[in-house]
Structures are given as structure tokens and as C-alpha cells.
Amino acid sequence: MKIFRWLLSAGGLATGLFLIWRFGPLKSGVGAAPLGYFPEVSGTNLDRQDFTFPQDAPKEFSLIFVAFLQRQQDDVNTWIPFAQRLEQSNDRIIYYEFPTINEMGPMRRTFINEGMRAGIPDPLSRQRTITLYLNKQRFLKQLEIDDQSEIQVYLVRQDGEIVWRTRGRFTSEARAAIEALIEE
Numbered sequence: 001m002k003i004f005r006w007l008l009s010a011g012g013l014a015t016g017l018f019l020i021w022r023f024g025p026l027k028s029g030v031g032a033a034p035l036g037y038f039p040e041v042s043g044t045n046l047d048r049q050d051f052t053f054p055q056d057a058p059k060e061f062s063l064i065f066v067a068f069l070q071r072q073q074d075d076v077n078t079w080i081p082f083a084q085r086l087e088q089s090n091d092r093i094i095y096y097e098f099p100t101i102n103e104m105g106p107m108r109r110t111f112i113n114e115g116m117r118a119g120i121p122d123p124l125s126r127q128r129t130i131t132l133y134l135n136k137q138r139f140l141k142q143l144e145i146d147d148q149s150e151i152q153v154y155l156v157r158q159d160g161e162i163v164w165r166t167r168g169r170f171t172s173e174a175r176a177a178i179e180a181l182i183e184e
Contacts, residue, residue, distance in 0.1 A: 035162035038064070038154060039142040041098070041134060046117045046126035053096070053130070054160040061163075061182050062156045063095040068136075068148040075151045078170040084124075086178070093182055097129045102136045109133055155181060 042052045054062065063083050065076045076097055083095035101112070113131055120126055132139070139145075145152055155164040155178055164181055166174055 035165060036144075037160040038156045038162055039139065040160070041132050041139070043098070043130040043132045044113065045128070045130045046113065046120060047123075048113075049127075051130045053098075054156060054158060057094065057096075057156075057158055059092055059094040060158050061093040062154075062158075063093060063178065064098060064154040064156055065095070066098045066100055066143075066145075066152040066154070068100055068151075072151050075169050079153065080125075082170055082175055086182075090182055095128060097125075098132050099129065100132045100134070100136060100139065103133050 038054060040052060040054070042050065045051055053064075063079075063086070065079055067073060067076055080095075087093055087095060099116070109131075116129065116131065117126060120129065140148070143152065150167040153166050153168075153174070154162050156162050164177055166177075
């Protein structure tokens with residue numbers, strides 16, 4: 001009987017650790033450990049306008065989608081309908097997409113940006129997509145990202161404070177957490 005209880009407790013612990021490893025903790029900001037600050041980043045959106053985050057963010061909250069690979073756009077797209085509805089119903093929040101790429105020369109940046117621009121006809125999406133060409137390793141370290149296989153999602157205050165984060169595709173749990181935080 002003791003072995004059975006040990007297996008159950010070890011299995012429960014292993015399952016819990018796996019879920020935290022796989023999905024990361026969903027922190028609500030209420031009573032949770034501080035999540036730090038989003039680093040200042042600069043880029044140009046697909047409308048060719050310069051943008052520095054967080055200083056240029058016009059709203060109290062920004063919902064940020066950080067992607068590392070082109071194929072991750074599908075995961076970002078699971079969030080966009082929610083982000084658009086949220087933005088329409090609450091004037092305290094805005095969303096942005098930050099495709100994140102290692103530093104490179106201006107000719108290569110222009111080639112990539114213009115290719116993305118040609119593939120995104122929606123004016124709002126062009127305005128909200130700011131490609132970050134930066135020292136990716138430093139950026140990952142600043143945000144404590146140890147795996148680029150999934151998108152990273154942040155809810156950030158206007159001063160850069162991260163109040164919530166997760167990774168991966170949109171979930172109903174994420175919706176509930178974000179809605180609760182911006183309604184506080």
C-alpha cells in the first residue's frame with residue numbers, strides 16, 4: 001500500500017512539474033512573484049514607422065506576442081481574434097506582434113520586412129507587427145526565455161512591468177487570466 005501511495009504522489013508531482021515545464025506558470029499578478037520588466041526594444045512596423053516599446057505604447061496595457069520562427073505565426077493567429085475583441089471592448093489595452101530575429105544588415109532587414117509586408121494585406125496587422133532585429137541571446141536572457149519552440153505571450157503595463165506571461169497557443173484559461181487582470 002505504501003508503494004502505491006508513493007507512486008501516486010510521485011506521479012502527481014511528475015505531472016505537475018511536466019505541466020509547469022510545458023506551459024509555464026500562469027501568473028495573475030495578484031499575490032504572484034514579480035515577473036520583471038519587458039526590455040526596451042525598437043523596430044519598424046510593416047507600415048515603415050519606427051516604434052520603441054514600451055515607451056511608444058499608447059495604452060495602459062499591451063498584449064505582446066513574441067515569435068521566433070515563421071511557422072509560429074499560426075500560433076499567434078490563435079490569439080488575434082481574442083486580442084481584437086478585447087481591444088474593441090476595453091480602451092485600456094492594445095496588442096502587438098514582435099517577430100524576433102537576430103541582428104542583420106539593412107539590406108537583409110528591408111528584404112524580410114518587405115516580404116512580410118507583401119504577405120500581410122490587413123492595415124491593422126501591418127501597423128501592429130514590429131519586427132525586432134536584435135541581439136537575440138541577450139533578449140532571451142532578459143526575458144528568461146529558455147526555449148524558442150513556442151511563442152511567448154506577455155501582458156505588459158505601460159511602464160514595461162510584466163504582469164502576466166504564458167507561451168503557446170490561445171486557451172480559455174489565458175483569456176480568463178487576461179480579462180481579470182485588465183478589469184482590476
